[in-house]
Amino acid sequence: MAKVFYQALSKDYSVEDASGMAQKLFETLVSEEKISLAAKVPLKVHFGEAGNTTFLKSENYLGIIDSLKSRDIDSCFIETNVLYGGKRNNRTNHLLTAAEHGFTQLPIEIADGEVGQEYQEVKIDGRQFKSCLIASGFRQYDQMIVLAHFKGHMLAGFGGAVKQLAMGCASRGGKMAQHQSAKPFIVPFLCRKCGACKRVCAVDAIKLGWWSKIDHKKCVGCAACTGVCKFHAIHTNYLRFLMLGNFSEKLAEYSYAAQLGKKNIYLNFAMNITSGCDCEGRKMTPLMPDLGIFASTDPIAIDQACLDMIDKAAGKKVFSKGRETLEFAEKLGMGNRTYDLVTI
Ligand code: SF4
Ligand code: SF4
Known part of the structure; x- marks a missing residue:
């Protein structure tokens, strides 16, 4: 059974506290699970769309960056272009938005090139896909630290580690393949x-x-x-997408393809828990108080742990849609929905 390490945030925590907790969770996971870290380990992040104010700020990652530096491990922020318009739709705009949002602590790699045209085909034996278009920049890494902001998502129901892999590692074509059938x-x-x-x-x-x-x-x-x-x-033809659906299964298959052959580390931040995602360029009010930070080597277990913790804190199912994505992903063999929660 996968272990999910967890630390709760206090009511009046500071960004330094959050960064320190993330560092402690990362180091505990590495030591408890005897993880060997590669010579270069990128941080898979989301820079937040222009106008969004609840995305995860880079200051939350300073502790993890320090920890990598102290071990002489090279790193960078890595991300892909989005499918639609906005300020992250090509490499040039994306780098500007990242800098405006404070992601200046590490070099940045946009893994699918200037306009999302650079990808590698990853073959899988899925029901929806036999081949997934994963941004080619990920090919050079055997390991990533996948940093996910856990919150809602208009189509997926919620977004955490699995969605960071599925949509966050896909090239534009890969994103389009998941988003609609047209x-x-x-x-x-x-x-x-x-x-x-x-x-x-x-x-x-x-x-x-x-x-x-x-x-x-x-x-x-x-x-x-x-x-x-x-x-x-x-x-793009969203009407066709809504009619033909299968979005959850597509997400699961893409997330499977994105993590194939990699020894990833996952950290989920249950902070600024909004109904919408960081791709939305608008101000949103969190649905509930911030909860805490999770770390695991299992992307399904960590997402399930977040959902369970949020349900427990709210006394109801906050994100009821999209839970079948984890079920599909589990069937593909990329992790487990049952987990052992270790509070530190
Ligand atoms: S559809 Fe093509 S040619 Fe027409 S305005 Fe857009 S980029 Fe230019
Ligand atoms: S989506 Fe189709 S039309 Fe657009 S650039 Fe790619 S191949 Fe050309």
Whole structure:
């Protein structure tokens, strides 16, 4: 049974306290589970969309960074571009947003390139996917420290370690494959025929004119074009996504592909527990007081432990949607929903 280490936050904790707790949990996990750390271990983070105020600040990670430094382990922040518009839709914007949000303590790697076009295919034997498009920057690492902000998510129900792997490690095309069962399309009356999308399309699937369109026979669904249109003329088919669904199973299969062959360490921060996720560029009010920080080598156990702790504290199921994702992921063999909680 997987161990999940946990420490509660006090009512009046400071960011230094949280950082120190994360460091203690990380070091306890490494020592108790006899984990050997690689020469370079990136921190998989989320920089928070511009306008979002409840994302996890980089100061929470200072203790872990110190711990790595004291062991002479190289590190960086690693993240992927998002599928939609906003301020993290390409590498340039992403680096600016990260710096504005205070992620200056380590170098930053955007794992799927300038517009999300760099990926490796990871073969799996899933029901939804036989091949997953994982950002190619992750290929060079055998180990990551996956730092997840545990909170709600509009489509997934909740977001923790499994979602950090599934969506957070997928290239744009991988994100699109999970988000809907359709390829992008152009809204002709919004298209200014600037040519930006055509230039990034590796398979020449875009035809510009009075009725600009994407040839879905040629389009491979890489989603690179969706990140470069400044005029919001390229969209993805969310209606089809809602109708065809299977989102939980898709998330589970992508998370499985993202962690294959890696000896990851997971830390979940049950702080700023909002109903929406850090991709939403808006202010949100947390649903409940902050709870604490969790650490484990099992991404399913740590997410289940967060859900259980939140339920216990609230006296009800706060995030009722999306729990089947953990069930699917467990069936794939990437972890276990039963766990041994060790409070430190
Ligand atoms: S990037 Fe947008 S506006 Fe420019 S040609 Fe493509 S669809 Fe049209
Ligand atoms: S049209 Fe299709 S293949 Fe071309 S960039 Fe867009 S998603 Fe990729």
